[in-house]
Amino acid sequence: MMEYRKIKDEDDHDVASDLESLKGKSHTVASTNIAMATLGGGSSERTNWKRKGVVTCALTILTSSQAILIVWSKRAGKYEYSVTTANFLVETLKCALSLLALTRIWKNEGVTDDNRLSTTYDEVKVFPIPAALYLFKNLLQYYIFAYVDAPGYQILKNLNIISTGVLYRIILKKKLSEIQWAGFILLCCGCTTAQLNSNSDRVLQTSLPGWIMAIVMALLSGFAGVYTEAIIKKRPSRNINVQNFWLYVFGMAFNAIAIVIQDFDAVANKGFFHGYSFITVLMILNHALSGIAVSMVMKYADNIVKVYSTSVAMLLTAVVSVFLFNFHLSLAFFLGSTVVSVSVYLHSAGKLR
């Protein structure tokens, strides 16, 4: 099961505002929406919902297929490339795809204030922050294995769900209803339950420094996600592809730093592309697309939707793996999936009016 989670970190890697001004903006957006709805417009409301649904589904499907590619590549015994070079290529590909989308938009709509690539220091200054947070988190990851084993780490990573919820509330000042909070706690419990196996109890023996590191990593990861949403939503009319372009440029830069810190020797001796295979290429392609889907979810939905989407993807992956790899589903998986399903229901039933 650990593979399903493995990629979760990487796909939020990419994205990176000035929080105070966001709060003002989102308030304006909300009042505009209400004004439009009361004016009997409603059709733009519907477009928003449709767009939200499409990007959420895309993220879910891409995340599941990512996990399946990882299982596949492990089964094929091909996992010998350096992860940092792959991450760098993912950022580069996302940058290229954003530029490609922008050239099409410029051709159709012309260059406007909202879709021009050039930016101001004021707009761009916050973009490196999420990428820097992820870099720091990935470096910590090397040290936590002194305190927790790999399957234990996969269990502890579910703390990300709680940290995202708490930081979403504190930083973005968005409210969840009590029922939605109940749903969020259940999401965390359900995902963990679905991953339980006979060795899971070892995680309870984790020492205090291990717990502290796991919590710090969950906070860094949650903070990076929430901060990305803040940056992207600060300028609602700004084209998402421009915002992505700048996020990914800094993603490239920070991943270049990661190559130097973590894999300098391997790259210098065996070459940048050592160990790459067809599956690796597919994985890079998939990571790039799902990274873009994450940005879209941040733009048109929020971090909560993202967490639900990637959690449901984890369950989908296991079900698909039954057919593809003859996986056996455990009773714990069925119980966890039921809890996650109820949690999804509670999130929608508990909406604040």
Place this chain on the structure above:
Amino acid sequence: MMEYRKIKDEDDHDVASDLESLKGKSHTVASTNIAMATLGGGSSERTNWKRKGVVTCALTILTSSQAILIVWSKRAGKYEYSVTTANFLVETLKCALSLLALTRIWKNEGVTDDNRLSTTYDEVKVFPIPAALYLFKNLLQYYIFAYVDAPGYQILKNLNIISTGVLYRIILKKKLSEIQWAGFILLCCGCTTAQLNSNSDRVLQTSLPGWIMAIVMALLSGFAGVYTEAIIKKRPSRNINVQNFWLYVFGMAFNAIAIVIQDFDAVANKGFFHGYSFITVLMILNHALSGIAVSMVMKYADNIVKVYSTSVAMLLTAVVSVFLFNFHLSLAFFLGSTVVSVSVYLHSAGKLR
């Protein structure tokens, strides 16, 4: 963990209306309550709540200490008495305690229509039904072990939670809100999760006849509980001790039948009290008191409260066992307990207005 569940069957053994007339009655009671509340009375409302709370807490505490007694008696290796004779004594003791309570009430309040022991055929005709349902279920229990092992049976017994909810809705025609249904599904998942161990997955290999028997047993147990509530609530002003007395008389009769069917040889050869110990006496005492608490919960609350109460008791037992017997709590237990706690919250937050 299997011991915690073991006793659950026995404590609802005791109790057993005419459903159509109940629906009419409970409607009248509800409107009386509303009328009293709107008249600014409220104090009788408060008394009701207090009584409900007291009987629920009593049931929870008695059920946990029951389970602890069972663990204790197994640890001491003393579990050699025949369960049917113990059950018969439990019913007899409950009968005696009801009579004792009634003599005190007669002394204080005098004999009235509501507290006199004599009854009509119309009142008493439905009282044997719950006891008969339990007898039938306990006989089935001997056959299910051909299809499921004992730990697997403990897992399947959580189906009782769902069957009680469904039959409560269908038979008593009482509504639960969608949020409360979500809570109820979670209660079932949470209890099962808390009981997971490395062998639990075997239950998924249960054959079709095994599943059918488990579902039939869950329906019989749920039906007996719901039917008991119907009988007791049919005559709201009737003293609960009189209702209990008649229920327990039939409980004694049906348990006498069970002795003949299941343990005739053992009782004939080794005597009625063979294998009894001090712990056995404590267990019989505890079962009798918790049986009475179940009846009280049926009178002043309902089957849903009873299910929550006994489920929370199961978790309490495990926590207490950590201190008493050096039990180790599993990660699954923590996850299951959290899900059960959220479920209790949802049951109260989701109340229909």
